[in-house]
Amino acid sequence: MNTTTIIILVGAVCLLLGVVGGFFLARRNFMNYMEKNPQINEDMVMAMMSQMGQKPSRKKINQVMSNMQKAQQQARKQAKK
CATH class of the missing domain: 1.20.5 (Single alpha-helices involved in coiled-coils or other helix-helix interfaces)
Structure with a gap:
C-alpha cells in the first residue's frame, strides 16, 4: 500500500x-x-391546571411535580439497562 x-x-x-x-x-x-x-416547572403545571378547570393548590402542584420526577427516574433506570 x-x-x-x-x-x-x-x-x-x-x-x-x-x-x-x-x-x-x-x-x-x-x-x-x-x-x-427540567422542561416543565411549577408555573407551567399551575397554568395547565388552570386551563383544565382545576384550582391549582400547592399540594396538587407538589404531587404532580413529584410524580414527574419519579417517572423521570424510572425512565433513566430503564434506559441504563
Whole structure:
C-alpha cells in the first residue's frame, strides 16, 4: 500500500471515532442538562391546571411535580439497562 492510501484510511478512522465519540459526549451532556433543568416547572403545571378547570393548590402542584420526577427516574433506570 502506498502512503496516500494509509493517510486516507487513518483519516477516515479518526473521523469515524470523532463522530461516534462526539455523539456520546453530546448525549451525556444533554441528559445532565435536562436532569438539572427540567422542561416543565411549577408555573407551567399551575397554568395547565388552570386551563383544565382545576384550582391549582400547592399540594396538587407538589404531587404532580413529584410524580414527574419519579417517572423521570424510572425512565433513566430503564434506559441504563
